[in-house]
Amino acid sequence: MKKTTTRLADGRELVYYDLRDDVVREEVDPRPLESTATSSEIRYDWLRDEWVVIASHRQARTYHPPADECPLCPSREGRHSEIPAADYDVAVFENRFPSLTGGPGPAFGGEVPDFPTRPGAGRCEVVCFTSDHDASFADLTPEHARLVLDVWIDRTAELSQLPGVEQVFCFENRGKEIGVTLGHPHGQIYAYPFTTPRTQRMTAAAAAHRARTGRNLFDDVLALEARDGGRVVVDAEHWIAFVPHAAHWPYEVHLYPKRRVPDLLALDEAACAQFPLVYLDLLRRFDRLFGTDADPTPYIAGWHQSPNVPDIREEFALHLELFTIRRTSGKLKFLAGSESGMSVFINDVPPEAAANRLREVATP
Incomplete structure (x- = not known):
């Protein structure tokens, strides 16, 4: 597995994972994107003893785009996506509309407030399993599926070291019935600032x-x-x-x-x-x-x-x-x-x- 890290136009991290060691990744994201400005918070539910994430900026996330406008497909002439490369094996990037983002918030000191609230610190990543828009995870070869496993392992290792992160969750949602808004085969990784309920x-x-x-x-x-x-x-x-x-x-x-x-x-x-x-x-x-x-x-x-x-x-x-x-x-x-x-x-x-x-x- 070859790993190449770069940045998108708005500063978000993008990581390519390739099966071949001789692949060179020099593509630059040409989109005129402004730096992402997202904010979320976590609020404590006294009755359930658990945290709830409030992330209103996600209302503006991409919703069922046409296949020829898929943001997870490789870029091509005249249409630039979240992946600047013309092809890839597995690509991982910071979600443009993350539920959790930023560094850890201040810990409560002394008296706990009546309505405990903290910044929604953490990280949310998108994992594109393949560049083939019409495929699914089940269509991958065993070699490619092993690459995805190695990516999950690598991302778990990196995200676990981020300040304030307490648990890492790698998952895939498939199907409109589940609530998936992008048809391209992909999963997500959440790095939570707490242990999940x-x-x-x-x-x-x-x-x-x-x-x-x-x-x-x-x-x-x-x-x-x-x-x-x-x-x-x-x-x-x-x-x-x-x-x-x-x-x-x-x-x-x-x-x-x-x-x-x-x-x-x-x-x-x-x-x-x-x-x-x-x-x-x-x-x-x-x-x-x-x-x-x-x-x-x-x-x-x-x-x-x-x-x-x-x-x-x-x-x-x-x-x-x-x-x-x-x-x-x-x-x-x-x-x-x-x-x-x-x-x-x-x-x-x-x-x-x-x-x-x-x-x-x-x-x-």
């Missing part, structure tokens, strides 16, 4: 399990799922993928390395080498569930990594969660009153049935 719940559960049993919660869950086998979708040498016993979504798969590690940086070469084959297999199974070329399966895929908190890192297990909001052909799972109002999910598809269906659609 989802991670807080998992780590609290892990701590309680350790106190109760003396064992690691994630290790026990993997052992139980492997022994039961009824919800296992893929059981490879270094990875295991299963539909969780209490899946929230109609088709939801959790992918774990069999050797517990806290984050992407701790994966060994054997796990990294096998990941593209396992992950591409899972994505293609999702597409074969009820997707078509004209209407591919919408999904969210995200890496759950340990925050930069020593005690948590010792207990946390890196894993990827992949799920679709489609519950059957032509029907979506909407978050209605129980889910949105009370966080009590009601799943229309039994996890065992979902796992069986995902096994059925494996490549012959």
Whole structure:
């Protein structure tokens, strides 16, 4: 992997990741862009014990542009995009409309204010998986998918070192049904200035399990799922993928390395080498569930990594969660009153049935 760092016209960082070492990146962004001026803040919710990001400038972000005006495609004569190059393998740049931006805000000293508010410090990046506008992650070759994994690892390493960053989240949203506003195959990375609510719940559960049993919660869950086998979708040498016993979504798969590690940086070469084959297999199974070329399966895929908190890192297990909001052909799972109002999910598809269906659609 060759890494080349440059700057866009407004000062944002752009990083090319190339499969070939002989690629030279000298393109300059010719657009007359002014320096980006964004501001966000995070507000503390007393009742939920969590932070909420307020980012009003995102109302102006690009929304479903025509394919020939895609800002993530390579630039060409007469039309300049966020990527000045005429082609690329993987490109990463700072989001022009970030939810989080800037350095850390001042910590509260002494008395906590009635309405705790801090600057929305952090960083949001866009990861363009390929220059091919009409492709998807599932269309990548194993070599290219491995490059994306190496990019996630590299970005996690860099963003974790930024002042004030506490957790890094690499994820992909695919499909208009999910809310995606750019059709080009891409993902995002958020570097949060706090530990996310989802991670807080998992780590609290892990701590309680350790106190109760003396064992690691994630290790026990993997052992139980492997022994039961009824919800296992893929059981490879270094990875295991299963539909969780209490899946929230109609088709939801959790992918774990069999050797517990806290984050992407701790994966060994054997796990990294096998990941593209396992992950591409899972994505293609999702597409074969009820997707078509004209209407591919919408999904969210995200890496759950340990925050930069020593005690948590010792207990946390890196894993990827992949799920679709489609519950059957032509029907979506909407978050209605129980889910949105009370966080009590009601799943229309039994996890065992979902796992069986995902096994059925494996490549012959």
